[in-house]
Amino acid sequence: MEIFKVVGFCIIATVLIIIIKQQKPEMALMLTIVAAVGIMLFAISKMSDIFNLLDNLASKSGINKDFLIIIIKVTLIAYIVEFGKNICSDAGQTAIATKLEMAGKVIIVTLSLPIINSLVNILSGLV
Amino acid sequence: MKKRISFIIIFLTVIVTFGLFVTNVYAEEQETIPDVKENLAQDLNLEDYISTIDEYVKKSGLEDVDISSITKELMSSSTIDYNSLIGKVLGAFSKEVMGAINGSIAIFIIVIVMALIRSLELENKSDVTKIANLVCFLVIATITIATFIDVISMLKDVINVLTTLMQTISPFMMAVLIATGAITSTGIIQPLLLFIASAIGFIITYIVIPFLSISVAFNVISTISENLRLDKLSKLFSNSSLWVVSVVLTIFLGILSLETSLSTSVDSLAVKTTQTAVSNFVPVVGKFFSDSFETVVGATQIISKVGGGIAILSIVLIALIPILKILSIMIIYMLLGALVEPICGEENINKYISGFANIYKVILGILIGVAILFVISSGIVFNLASSVVK
Numbered sequence A: 001m002e003i004f005k006v007v008g009f010c011i012i013a014t015v016l017i018i019i020i021k022q023q024k025p026e027m028a029l030m031l032t033i034v035a036a037v038g039i040m041l042f043a044i045s046k047m048s049d050i051f052n053l054l055d056n057l058a059s060k061s062g063i064n065k066d067f068l069i070i071i072i073k074v075t076l077i078a079y080i081v082e083f084g085k086n087i088c089s090d091a092g093q094t095a096i097a098t099k100l101e102m103a104g105k106v107i108i109v110t111l112s113l114p115i116i117n118s119l120v121n122i123l124s125g126l127v
Numbered sequence B: 001m002k003k004r005i006s007f008i009i010i011f012l013t014v015i016v017t018f019g020l021f022v023t024n025v026y027a028e029e030q031e032t033i034p035d036v037k038e039n040l041a042q043d044l045n046l047e048d049y050i051s052t053i054d055e056y057v058k059k060s061g062l063e064d065v066d067i068s069s070i071t072k073e074l075m076s077s078s079t080i081d082y083n084s085l086i087g088k089v090l091g092a093f094s095k096e097v098m099g100a101i102n103g104s105i106a107i108f109i110i111v112i113v114m115a116l117i118r119s120l121e122l123e124n125k126s127d128v129t130k131i132a133n134l135v136c137f138l139v140i141a142t143i144t145i146a147t148f149i150d151v152i153s154m155l156k157d158v159i160n161v162l163t164t165l166m167q168t169i170s171p172f173m174m175a176v177l178i179a180t181g182a183i184t185s186t187g188i189i190q191p192l193l194l195f196i197a198s199a200i201g202f203i204i205t206y207i208v209i210p211f212l213s214i215s216v217a218f219n220v221i222s223t224i225s226e227n228l229r230l231d232k233l234s235k236l237f238s239n240s241s242l243w244v245v246s247v248v249l250t251i252f253l254g255i256l257s258l259e260t261s262l263s264t265s266v267d268s269l270a271v272k273t274t275q276t277a278v279s280n281f282v283p284v285v286g287k288f289f290s291d292s293f294e295t296v297v298g299a300t301q302i303i304s305k306v307g308g309g310i311a312i313l314s315i316v317l318i319a320l321i322p323i324l325k326i327l328s329i330m331i332i333y334m335l336l337g338a339l340v341e342p343i344c345g346e347e348n349i350n351k352y353i354s355g356f357a358n359i360y361k362v363i364l365g366i367l368i369g370v371a372i373l374f375v376i377s378s379g380i381v382f383n384l385a386s387s388v389v390k
Helices: A002-023 A025-061 A065-090 A094-111 A113-126 B002-029 B033-043 B046-059 B067-077 B082-119 B127-180 B183-224 B231-281 B286-343 B347-388
Strands: none
Touching (some): A002 A025, A025 A065, A065 A113, A065 B127, A094 A113, A113 B127, B046 B067, B067 B286, B082 B127, B082 B347, B127 B183, B127 B286, B127 B347, B183 B231, B183 B347, B231 B286
């Protein structure tokens, strides 16, 4: 019954933030970020099950695992970058949010370089 | 006219030698028709021919099929044990299907990852998820294109083997045809057959395979880019390569059947004339010569039927493994396309995979077309052997 824990945590955090916001708005923002990071970490710890399943499937089918690892990394990076971007824009810092997005894109492209490389290699075999 | 006379003279000598050979044998040992058959099989190098074909079939992946034992069955009882043959072919088919499923599981897992990315999207259509999706697609493209290159090189190999097989079959065919008296037909058919075999190889390497590669390239481009839609163009290229092959097939078969039906009547007229001339004008032994000629021709016809049957069987068997492989890949891609649609809403991926299924359909059509062309042309030629002397 983890969902009750999560929902309870969220409601308590929301109530606390509303109360604190009237006295100290900057502290409320801190609390928001902490609560958001907590929920995100919880969600990601659950996500590892999904990726374990995919890993299992891949090892059973006997396919090349390098690509799968890259894809899983890319997926996780996409989540984390989006999450950070949302927190930044929630705090009103859209400038940092866009930079973070750009950094995320660059990291994803760098990670996928082996894939692009192998695609080009295969294509050159076609000619 | 002069040509015709000299031709008849040559033919007379051939018949007289054949006749002498057979009469000698008759006089000494009273040999029966099966012995004539075996002697002729030796003269026509049937064994070499069968062992060459056997090698080609073994190389193509069907190791358990033994062509020489099938030949023996055909020579003695003129039936083929279809049950064991079908069993072996089904075994090969299930192996190919398993291979195709293994390759497609990777694509399926990536599609699931894409569905995950999509369903857990925090913000609608954000750039980061777009790039993550693109990376996933690149992996799918790598896997599918690797399979495509495999299939293309297999197609090239098979066409190569079939062409060389035709070049192996045609000398034997010509020997058999000349032995039955179809001399005019042989003169026309031999260059035509060799031309067909080399022309098919040329068309496949220089027209069909580039067209298919262009089609695949357009398919990939139209999936990566949202603004550039080249689906129709991709389809046009793959379908036009099929049209090229079917037009060539129709023209060749038309010419071949026309030429054979025309030249057969000329040949049978020449043979009939010579036969009548020999039996009427040569006193006492003439009748005997022309009768024994018929025995020899009958035995040659049996050998030609066996050789033709083996040739057609081997063409089918050599083309069969690639056909089954492409068929299983096509079926798996169609299934994958059907599964991708509900799992992940990406219409692009769905279109990409069904586009590939279409390309494999075209390759399958081309391969089956070429195999049918070779089967029908060798069938026509081996049938000629029985149409000259009835």
